Amino acid sequence: LAKTTQPISMDSYEGQEVNITCSHNNIATNDYITWYQQFPSQGPRFIIQGYKTKVTNEVASLFIPADRKSSTLSLPRVSLSDTAVYYCLAGAGSYQLTFGKGTKLSVIP
Amino acid sequence: EADIYQTPRYLVIGTGKKITLECSQTMGHDKMYWYQQDPGMELHLIHYSYGVNSTEKGDLSSESTVSRIRTEHFPLTLESARPSHTSQYLCASTPRGGLQETQYFGPGTRLLVL
Numbered sequence: 001l002a003k004t005t006q007p008i009s010m011d012s013y014e015g016q017e018v019n020i021t022c023s024h025n026n027i028a029t030n031d032y033i034t035w036y037q038q039f040p041s042q043g044p045r046f047i048i049q050g051y052k053t054k055v056t057n058e059v060a061s062l063f064i065p066a067d068r069k070s071s072t073l074s075l076p077r078v079s080l081s082d083t084a085v086y087y088c089l090a091g092a093g094s095y096q097l098t099f100g101k102g103t104k105l106s107v108i109p
Numbered sequence: 110e111a112d113i114y115q116t117p118r119y120l121v122i123g124t125g126k127k128i129t130l131e132c133s134q135t136m137g138h139d140k141m142y143w144y145q146q147d148p149g150m151e152l153h154l155i156h157y158s159y160g161v162n163s164t165e166k167g168d169l170s171s172e173s174t175v176s177r178i179r180t181e182h183f184p185l186t187l188e189s190a191r192p193s194h195t196s197q198y199l200c201a202s203t204p205r206g207g208l209q210e211t212q213y214f215g216p217g218t219r220l221l222v223l
Contacts, residue, residue, distance in 0.1 A: 032210055043214025046213060
């Protein structure tokens with residue numbers, strides 16, 4: 001499991017696009033990049049997963065450059081309900097998921 | 110989205126009591142996990158299972174035990190609860206053939222030991 005680094009916190013106004021970048025310099029060839037969202041008093045929720053280039057689903061987009069040493073989670077037009085902690089993971093088949101402290105996103109009205 | 114259930118959602122219990130936290134999933138996932146998380150803190154893996162009759166300890170030492178007699182059921186037991194066990198316990202599972210980084214979490218059990 002590669003070590004990941006992401007900002008501790010971010011603030012954004014409602015309606016803006018939010019980009020959270022995660023650094024994973026030691027990512028291995030087989031590693032996938034996975035993002036989770038966690039609201040207070042709830043379990044984490046799987047958001048998106050990718051290996052390279054760009055992945056998009058109904059919730060977010062994930063951008064991964066060619067060197068794969070970083071990734072960016074993009075949340076379009078955030079609302080107050082997107083206030084949560086976002087975790088970035090990089091690994092492949094390891095049972096030892098390390099969620100770290102994540103990025104606490106605060107959406108401001 | 111996976112259906113994974115945890116009961117009870119909240120539990121207040123006295124020191125020394127035996128408790129079992131239930132976790133069930135209806136999606137046939139083979140891998141299941143238990144995490145412990147204090148408010149505002151990181152998640153820590155305490156137990157995991159690759160399938161029936163398979164259980165392993167995670168990276169955080171825990172006095173709890175688990176069993177996996179059926180694929181869909183992964184209960185966690187504390188033989189003698191203590192105030193230091195007060196925490197949120199989260200159960201998760203991974204679809205068959207899926208990466209272990211793809212985990213679906215239950216709603217959690219908030220435990221308070223007095």
